[in-house]
Amino acid sequence: QVPLVESGGGLVQAGGSLRLSCTASRPTLSRYAMGWFRQAPGKEREFVAAVNWSGGSTYYADSVKVRFTISRDNPKNTVYLQMNSLKPEDTAVYYCAASNLGPQRVWYEYDYWGQGTQVTVSS
Numbered sequence: 001q002v003p004l005v006e007s008g009g010g011l012v013q014a015g016g017s018l019r020l021s022c023t024a025s026r027p028t029l030s031r032y033a034m035g036w037f038r039q040a041p042g043k044e045r046e047f048v049a050a051v052n053w054s055g056g057s058t059y060y061a062d063s064v065k066v067r068f069t070i071s072r073d074n075p076k077n078t079v080y081l082q083m084n085s086l087k088p089e090d091t092a093v094y095y096c097a098a099s100n101l102g103p104q105r106v107w108y109e110y111d112y113w114g115q116g117t118q119v120t121v122s123s
Contacts, residue, residue: 002027002098002112009094009117012086016121020081022096022114030074033103035110036081038092038119048094049081050103059103064090086121093118 008020022034035050049070050059058070069082079096094117097110104110 002029002032004096004098004112004114006094006096006114006117009119011120011122014087014121014123016086017082017084018086018119020083020094020096020117020119022079022081023077024098025077028074029072029077029079029098032098032100032112034070034072034079035097035099035104036070036079036094037097037107037110038090038094039116040092043092045095045107047105047107050099050105051079052103057103059105061105083119086119088121088123091119091121 004024006022033052036048037045038048039045047061051070055072067085072079096114098112099110101109
């Protein structure tokens, strides 16, 4: 098991920024590719961003490309999602996940999940 914990969500006005963090007390996250997904009420969970084990390769959904940045700090065992220029349609619960298969765009390829953190963007 990999107990993932997200933090950094909250309420922000449109155009604002938030930085989400995902950490695990053990084991080290550096052996996993990491992803961020989000789920809005009444909608399916959707891919946001993913990063490979080293941080050297990143992938984004078209809807967040340029505005969001995924990164990782392996010595700190933490993965980040920097979200800029937030829009009301970014409102969702954001989840981080760990994959043994490398960075993936589909949720079912991830093995471990956090509990999620709420992001609400007001217009």
